[in-house]
Amino acid sequence: MTEPVLLPQILEKTVSENSVQLVLRIPENLLYLDGHFPQMPILAGVVQLHWAIQFAKDKFSITDLIEDVSQIKFNSLIHPQDKVTLTLTLNPETQTLTYTYKLDEKICSSGRFVPIKK
Template sequence: MNPIELQRSAPDADRLVLRLWIPKTLFWFQGHFPQWQVLPGVAQIHWAMTYSESLTGDLRYHSVDRVKFQTPVMPDSELRLELHHEAARQLLHFCYYLVDGESERVASSGKIKLCR
């Protein structure tokens, strides 16, 4: 259900950066869409919440704000995920970058409001 984690770093106590491999065998691609597989946005939000647990502790999902899906994520892609926990505002910022060799472009980004 989760991608393959290639690398993880924590530049600060409130930030996490991951490199992820998105294999075509992931559950999320089944039936989405049969003729042109694309990673669903709900998977990207789910992964942001899952990987952010080391930053957010016992905070839970409340709502999603300002999510933009800019570039479709296809099977067998590499992503870089940046997470930033803004504790004072109980916000989790996320941004997925599609990695293509030395270049990157934004795949999706947004904010997740957290609560206790």
């Protein structure tokens, strides 16, 4: 058995001034899948938000402390071995970040968060 991991595999990365798009593969040995759920593992929503914050922190040099989270929607499940696209977009005027996870063209989840200013 392989050692559990905490992050997805980054297959592609496209960066522009106010956005980043990451194509991610969800590994079967992802620690967060353990017990969620044994017969049909899925990627928990809290992990999706956590990853969005962490990847935004890397791209936009923000703090990982969040002031507000809103408009979170979960539309479709994400499973091990799925290849999803995470898009993060910064609104420079409001310093609000939006995120969307897509599987092909289907939106799996989305939301918005505001980091605490440094």
